[in-house]
Amino acid sequence: MKMKKFINNPENLTSEALDGLAAANRDIVYRGEDNMIVNRALERADRVTIVTQGGSGHEPALSGFVGEGMVDISVVGDVFAAPGPQACVNAIKLADKGKGVLYIVLNHAGDMLTGNLTMKQCKKLGLHVVKVVTQEDVSNAPRENADDRRGLVGCIPAYKIAGAAAAEGRSLEDVAAVTQRFADNMATLAVAVRGATHPVTGAALADLGEEDMEIGMGQHGEGGGGRQPMKSADETAEIMVNALVKDIGIQPGEKVMLIINGSGATTLMEQLIIYRRCEEILKEQNIEIVANYVGELLTVQEQAGFQMFMARMDDELLRLWNAPCHTPYLTKI
Amino acid sequence: MVLDSKAVAAMLLGAAERLEENADRLSEIDSRFGDGDHGITMCKIARLIKEQIPQWGERSVRTFLDDLGMAVMEVKGGSAGPLYGALIGGLGVKLAEDENTPDAVRRMFAGALEELEDLTTAKVGDKTMMDALVPAVEAAQQADGDAAAVLAAAAEAAEAGAKASEGFVAKFGRARSYKEQTIGTPDAGAVSTALFIRGMALGFTKQ
Numbered sequence: 001m002k003m004k005k006f007i008n009n010p011e012n013l014t015s016e017a018l019d020g021l022a023a024a025n026r027d028i029v030y031r032g033e034d035n036m037i038v039n040r041a042l043e044r045a046d047r048v049t050i051v052t053q054g055g056s057g058h059e060p061a062l063s064g065f066v067g068e069g070m071v072d073i074s075v076v077g078d079v080f081a082a083p084g085p086q087a088c089v090n091a092i093k094l095a096d097k098g099k100g101v102l103y104i105v106l107n108h109a110g111d112m113l114t115g116n117l118t119m120k121q122c123k124k125l126g127l128h129v130v131k132v133v134t135q136e137d138v139s140n141a142p143r144e145n146a147d148d149r150r151g152l153v154g155c156i157p158a159y160k161i162a163g164a165a166a167a168e169g170r171s172l173e174d175v176a177a178v179t180q181r182f183a184d185n186m187a188t189l190a191v192a193v194r195g196a197t198h199p200v201t202g203a204a205l206a207d208l209g210e211e212d213m214e215i216g217m218g219q220h221g222e223g224g225g226g227r228q229p230m231k232s233a234d235e236t237a238e239i240m241v242n243a244l245v246k247d248i249g250i251q252p253g254e255k256v257m258l259i260i261n262g263s264g265a266t267t268l269m270e271q272l273i274i275y276r277r278c279e280e281i282l283k284e285q286n287i288e289i290v291a292n293y294v295g296e297l298l299t300v301q302e303q304a305g306f307q308m309f310m311a312r313m314d315d316e317l318l319r320l321w322n323a324p325c326h327t328p329y330l331t332k333i
Numbered sequence: 334m335v336l337d338s339k340a341v342a343a344m345l346l347g348a349a350e351r352l353e354e355n356a357d358r359l360s361e362i363d364s365r366f367g368d369g370d371h372g373i374t375m376c377k378i379a380r381l382i383k384e385q386i387p388q389w390g391e392r393s394v395r396t397f398l399d400d401l402g403m404a405v406m407e408v409k410g411g412s413a414g415p416l417y418g419a420l421i422g423g424l425g426v427k428l429a430e431d432e433n434t435p436d437a438v439r440r441m442f443a444g445a446l447e448e449l450e451d452l453t454t455a456k457v458g459d460k461t462m463m464d465a466l467v468p469a470v471e472a473a474q475q476a477d478g479d480a481a482a483v484l485a486a487a488a489e490a491a492e493a494g495a496k497a498s499e500g501f502v503a504k505f506g507r508a509r510s511y512k513e514q515t516i517g518t519p520d521a522g523a524v525s526t527a528l529f530i531r532g533m534a535l536g537f538t539k540q
Contacts, residue, residue, distance in 0.1 A: 077409065078409045078410070080368075081409060081410065081411050082411075082412075082415075083409075084406045084407035084408070084409070084414055084418075085406050085407075085415060086403060086406060086407050087407065109412055109507075110412045110415070113412050113415040113452055113453070114415055116451070116452050117415055117418075117419065140510075198368075201368070201369065201370075203369070218510065220507065
């Protein structure tokens with residue numbers, strides 16, 4: 001199948017994209033060995049540092065959030081594929097400034113394997129590392145069964161919380177605890193209306209036909225079981241926002257973060273329409289959005305659809321979310 | 334016959350050959366519910382094995398397997414790199430530095446299983462490599478006779494296990510979202526594991 005994508009040799013996709021990211025953000029990051037994107041300010045950091053890993057193909061995630069106040073090193077695999085553990089161990093060694101390293105892993109089979117192997121090796125080497133796993137997809141398992149929940153866009157705000165806590169000079173145990181608390185109180189639901197094309201193989205990642213949408217679609221076109229006829233923005237927003245409130249158990253009077261994350265081919269116009277309706281619904285339930293983001297953080301190539309993310313917020317989490325950060329795709333002053 | 338570096342090298346080369354011969358079949362199986370690249374990935378692993386063996390040097394069997402396992406973990410192409418890296422490294426973990434007995438083969442398999450169980454909760458019936466590896470390890474423990482007989486018993490059990498994976502519903506990886514549709518297709522990882530173990534047996538007897 002011929003792909004209408006601006007690419008060169010498919011084998012070099014990841015490498016060329018990382019070169020581009022580093023070139024476009026020379027003041028913030030550089031490209032290290034083993035497909036690493038490294039925070040330029042890491043060298044003089046005297047604090048807990050943050051390392052993450054994951055496949056490419058989800059730009060700006062994950063490497064677009066490397067920089068002060070978020071991630072110090074992101075280790076990149078191939079398209080939609082985890083990197084190997086040796087690269088992650090190398091990244092953790094490079095990142096460690098004597099205060100320990102928080103290692104954030106998204107719950108996907110390959111990433112978890114690499115995560116476990118990396119931790120095993122770090123233990124052998126006596127490195128001070130704590131792993132936090134983001135697993136917040138409400139569609140594929142109930143909350144009690146969190147180990148089966150996929151990691152979706154929630155890793156991005158989790159990086160922000162972790163990076164801000166580290167910047168406050170807190171201990172590794174403290175940084176891990178607050179990141180884990182945020183992660184335990186978050187949920188994401190994805191909807192797709194048109195699948196993407198795998199940029200290497202040209203294979204269709206999902207086939208949704210002309211009439212259908214699927215609530216619960218995974219990050220690589222994995223089915224989620226919620227296939228149904230296409231609905232309006234307001235109807236879709238209502239189904240999804242209510243599912244998230246219910247899953248986290250948000251009560252009237254509570255405060256939340258809400259993110260509408262475009263999957264790649266859904267316009268910002270649509271995302272804003274969705275957000276507007278979510279805010280109305282939450283207001284009716286006396287739930288206040290104290291933090292938000294509308295736009296693309298973690299995409300699935302040109303998949304059309306979005307991920308809706310919600311997290312329970314308190315004063316500490318809000319302070320960390322609002323703290324300064326400087327990365328290629330998220331800056332707060 | 335004893336389990337020295339020459340015997341282990343022969344086993345690994347046998348496994349590499351068997352994987353290369355069957356690469357297209359592995360990719361074809363994987364294309365039904367996966368990325369369709371399992372054969373390509375296993376070929377990369379096979380190539381790495383063939384590159385590393387001539388550089389064995391003075392290393393003990395255990396150290397060589399550990400080094401090879403770490404190198405295989407870095408092979409790109411999904412979970413196969415880390416999983417086969419753990420399996421290969423695991424083949425050495427229960428061996429003493431200079432192992433020289435036929436019973437070592439049984440411990441090689443037991444070590445490989447232990448390393449994988451450290452990494453995953455997958456059990457027999459979940460449509461993964463475990464469908465082939467677990468019965469192979471059990472068969473190896475129960476088999477009488479010399480190293481060749483133990484290897485042959487393991488290979489046979491692994492093949493039967495890979496065949497049985499056709500009847501299971503996928504519980505791991507990308508195939509998981511296809512649920513009952515996966516019945517009737519074997520697990521690509523179970524098939525490659527059976528090929529790997531049969532290759533080890535063939536390599537050992539051929540040396």
